[in-house]
Amino acid sequence: MTRLVVVSAGLSVPSSTRLLAERLAEATVEALEDVEVTHVELRDLAHQLTDQLLTGFPAPELAAAETAVREADGLIVVTPVFSASYSGLFKTFFDVLETGTLDGKPVLVAATAGTARHSLVLEHALRPLFAYLRAVVVPTGVFAATEDFAGTDLDARVVRAAGELALLIGKVSPVDGGGTRRRTVEDELAEPTPFDQLLRRASGR
């Protein structure tokens, strides 16, 4: 069973961001067999995200979303473009994730905006963000301006990006992907690094 998590940061109901997220999810499900899809709608978690910024821990619904992302085999992330970048709400979700959560995880990045002039936001904002978080971003990002929802080009791009994500998910499980994943707090709690190793590491020996 493959676990796919779709994070979308649209604010209106219904939202074109959510619409794009669903089309990407459908296309990815078609390309993979036996997929469980979890939608994380950040609008519903906006208050809890602010609370976590202030208190340092997530309320139950947000904690469930963070766990889903940590355990996902692949992610689709979709943001509206606000002031030439991802929205603050979108960024906040990735700010509060524990270090190492996205290490080696296949991610498809997508964005929506009122005009195609924002299309490079995927390259200058989202791709660097997920590179920093050590995720593996698929080559095709999907940008949809309002006018794209009337054309046929968007679908071709959606299918291409979803195929790339499916390929990546199928090839590498983020858990055993090359041994480069950072150990998270959850890893340490489950299987602590023995103290003699901590001592050697402390002294750089």
Added chain:
Amino acid sequence: MQFGIFTVGDVTADPTTGRTPSEHERIKATVAIAKKAEEVGLDVFATGEHHNPPFIASNPTATLAYIGAQTERIILSTATTLITTTDPVLIAEDYAKIQHLTDGRVDLMMGRGNTGPVYPWFGKDIRDGINLAVENYALLRRLWDEEVVTWEGKYRTPLQGYTSTPRPMDGVAPFVWHGSIRSPEIAEQAAYYGDGFFHNHIFWPAGHTKQMVDLYRRRFEHYGHGSADQAIVGLGGQFFMRKNSQDAINEFRPYFDNAPVYGHGPSLEDFTEATPLTVGSPQQILERTLGFRDYVGHYQRQLFLVDHAGLPLKTVLEQLDLLGELLPELRKGMAEGRPAHVPDAPTHASRVAAAGGAHDSTVHAVDDVTGTTDREEISA
């Protein structure tokens, strides 16, 4: 089971009056609070350590020694001692000295500190936090347990034939707790040494506390110090109490809403549900506190935060009076169902007894070759 209070020494405006106490007032208030803690029958007073405004908690050793001179029974402790940025050689000296001055009424809790700039101010790097805690504590242990130490590490200058003075009182070092909220490496460290593990508990959901305490207990047993339920666990707690629970809520809400750590975030109701904070009647505080055992098991030390967020001294002293009245029931409740093999928190007396009695560990610089002391050589 020990009950006590811990303070971070914040200087915060009282949101109901807008008045901010002076550093002098807050320092004196801390002493008054500690003395009151002894008066109402509490077992432990612990102070934090901060090196920046708005805190008055720098130099905890002077504070503890001063309080020690004006109290007779209460155990003096820290919450926490910054093992990352404080030279372990100074920690070894300072706390052995307080141990002698207070006749063994001191233990301490190691912590890393989460104020970023403190690390560079003291010549360290926050990214080395865990490594500093591990190496510095390993050195501190040797300075207390071995008379002559030759040591070389990564974070301080080497030591050749160094003897830390004064030697621990009766040949037994102060007991050490390790505090951490969410760094499993620190629970592992506490377990490795068979030291105590303290979870701050307050401001965090019970799940965090349970995960860390479970890990510590499991590894304590792994390292052969006893069974998991014999590990030495301490917890923080936070309450505001009045005889009538609605009075407690009404009086505490403005302090909660404007508090430095969690203020302007979740509601008082959400936060009391998500974290150990309890605002209500003595009976509610009693029931919530006794419930901590449901997720950490029988434990050894419970410290409450009572003096933060701008609460005036008068209110804090009232809170301590109420806690004192509740103490017999808290003690009785905690004793219920407690298996005989679960130990109490170590004290100086119990540690001396475990070591087979007290011995004077004074080191009289005797020359190994000539058998003479420095003094004799000088006078010869």
